Amino acid sequence: MTKTLTMVLMDPPYETETTTTALRIADAAMGKDHRVQVFAYEGAVNLTMAEQAPHPNPVKGTSVEEESHPTTKDWIEALYAAHGDQLDWINCGLCVDERGAGRTIHGPRRGGPGDFVSWMEASDQTLVIPTR
Amino acid sequence: MTKTLTMVLMDPPYETETTTTALRIADAAMGKDHRVQVFAYEGAVNLTMAEQAPHPNPVKGTSVEEESHPTTKDWIEALYAAHGDQLDWINCGLCVDERGAGRTIHGPRRGGPGDFVSWMEASDQTLVIPTR
């Protein structure tokens, strides 16, 4: 039976391994046909910024193509591509404003804690993944 | 006698109190006529994003004007306004790319570790302020 999982993320991109773990949980849940709703709070609103771009790695001597470094928005776009109808993503609007993070990939939308509360009420479980 | 201080910052905006402390040190040093060179590495490249905007605070019931919340780029713009000829700021270019953080206020410029090394060699002291 399809369940619905709500997650709160807080870490900015490239800061911890936490986001990786959270996205793996989301991917695995959707792979089993469950629905996932992600509320990105604080620094996590930067995860989906459209202008993220891969770069070469001068330490390894690799070009952009050779380094093949997926950005965080690439990971999230891949989740949308694989499970688009099961994934909903809201970026906390006030957090976006204070970071200048309004330019996102297609998919995430702007919202607030009220949206999170509506999600929580209709979810089978809610998982808070804070920053430290 | 005028001295030159190089600092490395790493924290993204709104994550710790570390950046506040670092900017206070920078402000105090420049207030005594010293030069300060800031190398923003990793998440710290988001500190100077031009599109940061203050927001109202619905918990306190304050409007944007009443809340009067300076963003991090406002703090750094204030440092430039007060001590523009003593402050140099470089955002790590590859860190900017992977974050989509290229739109900054006037002042900071793009660079790399080689610029940091040149600064360090010509500085009286270098202070690394990492993220945790």
Place this chain on the structure above:
Amino acid sequence: MTSVLSVVSTGYRATIEEQDDTILWFTAMCSSAGVDVSVLLEGNAVNYLVTGHDVGGLRFGELEVEHPPVLDRDVADLVAKGVKIHYIREDLDALGVAEDRLLDGVTPVKRAELPVLFSNHGQIWRW
């Protein structure tokens, strides 16, 4: 609706830059949206209960921070809204803070009592 315990374990995280505590803020928003939510303050966050917070005077060049965070006021506002506030007694003791310095209407909990507190809530959000 399920009852929620919101655990603030990151005291003073980003409070200067944000002008408030991001978790208390989120908790207040959830309360206003109808969630039956209580708060547990853990670690350094127990110090939010000490009255008389004042970090005024911060400025960079000509830019003054006019509305610095006032964390005891923010907790008192939650109490006034009917949000129950707990704190871990041992964490207060570790800071050497006497209970008579705390704002009114807050409830100490010993660590050994936490499992009962948790079991009285449908969800635990530990931030």
Place this chain on the structure above:
Amino acid sequence: MTSVLSVVSTGYRATIEEQDDTILWFTAMCSSAGVDVSVLLEGNAVNYLVTGHDVGGLRFGELEVEHPPVLDRDVADLVAKGVKIHYIREDLDALGVAEDRLLDGVTPVKRAELPVLFSNHGQIWRW
């Protein structure tokens, strides 16, 4: 030029998302730019010395991470460049890792020996 000791105290911070360790990377860039820099691995970062790192296989939907971080290789590359690598022996012991599992050419330091190590460098960058 002054000699620098670059202390990595945040082992595995962001390494998956970055495909490397940001401090080792920065240190390698500084070395290439001519800085006389050595490395001290502290805490969990001592585990970078264990050979055989492999976090391959991570994927999201159709997107595979083709070049996951290989931290022992990255340290070995620094050794090959002539960057001296130290690690804190007690921190390795705390992880229960035997020294014969480490890559070649790295130097243990006891905590009690750190002041001497520090005094042999003109600058300490503790990340």
